[in-house]
Amino acid sequence: MQSTSPNFTQNAKDALQDDPLQAALAKLTDGFPIQRLEAAARLPEFEDLRDEARDIKTHVLENLDLYLEAYEKKVVESGGHVHWCQTAEDARETILKICQNANAKTVTKSKSMISEEIAVNDFLEENGIEPVETDLGEYIIQLRDEPPSHIIAPAIHLSKEQVADTFRDAHTDLEKDRPLDEPRALLEEARAKLRTKFLSADVGLTGANMLIAETGTNVLVTNEGNADLTNNLPRVHIVIASIEKIVPTLEDATTILRVLARSATGQDISVYTTFCTGPRQLNDLDGPEEYHVVLLDNGRTDMIGSEFHEMLRCIRCGACLNHCPVYKSVGGHAYGWVYSGPMGAVLIPNLIGMEEAQHLPHASTLCGKCESVCPMRIPLPKMLRRWRERQFKAELGSTRARWALKSWVWLVKRPRIYRLAMNMSVAILGQIGFRGRFKSLPFAKGWTSKRDLAAPTGDTFLSQYHNGARGDQSGELIRRGGRK
Amino acid sequence: MSGRDAILGKIKSNLDRPNDLESKQAIQNRLQAHQKNLIPQRGELNQDQRIALFCQEASRVNASIVELMHFDEIPAAVSEYLRTHQLPAKVKIAPHKDIASLDWDVNTSLMIEEGRGAGDDGVSVSMAFGGVAETGTLVMTSGPETPTSLNFLPLDHIVVVRAHEIAGNYEAIWERIRDVQTKRGCEGTVPRTVNWITGPSRTADIEQTLLLGAHGPQRLHILVISEATT
Incomplete structure (x- = not known):
């Protein structure tokens, strides 16, 4: 997929003016985060489970090559095939070849971020094979030719009226003035349309929430059941997964599943958690006759052992998006590529390059909420800072910003001058602020064009401290001396 | 290379x-x-508590549950379900020895078909491998008697589960699956498909409005059988 990440600033401005998008994002705030809290409250062991989940993935990453070998062996033993693909192009070609060997005309797909990453839909279409997204949200955005705007709720940016218009444009065989005002009507229509696709597809392409080394199994988590109709009905099941999806055992997968849905939607567990291993077995009445796993690298091996190594623990729950003040203001499309939110801002520069995605690590207030809700305890703010440092070293970013940073560094390394400068500016700004506020300030237009900036009203922390000010136990400031 | x-x-x-x-x-x-990792306290219960928690959690996610003493009460319970929801008297059942061998003609005029799922199935009856109390989850395994398609294609899914096969936690089920596979001479393997099913299919993809029956069943009805046969 071609990224629009270089246009992040403009994308974000547009998003802020987009009323339906803002209405949709406002709903997000009341939904997932509250449900997550309630689910966590129902499970006293939630925090301990997060620790265990983190440790499992940390252990896997330290031995990833060995686990991949063990996993491959089990897939082969169960009658499946493993295809190792270094690049998106390798993966697209591999999938196409499997489809062509199966004489496939239609491929049903259940939601997979990796498949977005390698843009396999366009490629299959170019080669005369029809890919059909079956997750309701993915189906809607496929009809609209848009990327997902959220990992687990890809069409979250759309209103039901927009969905209705999309269906009217796409389903031209149906009556023009049929009622489509209610979400239920939209769902019924999509269900009927997709049911025929499920039954006629030659190949089912799914992602994988995890790959289990012990048994050569892939895990699929959905609420709709679309991944199940996708993997069970067609003659060929292809799994596309990136190499870091490995976990050791069924028990380890189980531990991670206990934190996945709770972090994502606030469900205790998703409706359907499915474990697929190889093709159908002797005397089975259904299931695919062929089972293929396309293992994708696409930049991940470069992250191993790097300062972004820990990002590979990510299980794509979306909690960091749901809690991010920046994501909640601009939505997923502003980030300009497949992923978004804090995890996207860390991952995207790794996958498409730091220069192309240079704005994204700055699309964060570093408030730390993402790390506090991440089930795998990924230090996202730390890694966003790493990208900012790398950019500074690579001399990316505006000259003015670089000059300001350099001056700041010069100043903070000289505490006496720093204090003097601070005392002076606090005193001056305190005097010239009108009713304790600034309506505009040079060098701070980015702030003051939208809102007032509070003027400093007292001394700096250090001078108050030196003058004997201390906090009491409640944190209330007790002033001894110094001016009020 | x-x-x-x-x-x-x-x-x-x-x-x-x-x-x-x-x-x-x-x-x-x-x-x-x-090895097992940390198992939450709510997954460690005695049998009565397990069944109570299973029923409570399954209802929380919109499944309906009926407890029966014996397997031979199943046909009547299925007819009752069809009547309640005003459904056609036609059911696709799993070719499972404990379900297919029941006397489906008694008291009912049901049309019974046996086999895997089809695109136009209305109601199916299938046999669970077990249940998990901690989240009210059914565990289904694929096999000659238990086709996976029956779990997903019909609009109404009726599942039979034995009370004593409702475990406290998922780990206990994995242990049982490993035992069963070993007894079948397939040590170290798992069935092609293992489904954990927790409530009927749903989506919230349109304006975050929760709707049941997205692609899978719109209703999930669970028959818990107390009789301890194998």
């Missing part, structure tokens, strides 16, 4: 692990031991 060698080689060189042979052995041991 093949993609495989390139990927594995790059991981190895970036990891800089001291002793490969030792790590390899440690990992084989870990895979074979498949």
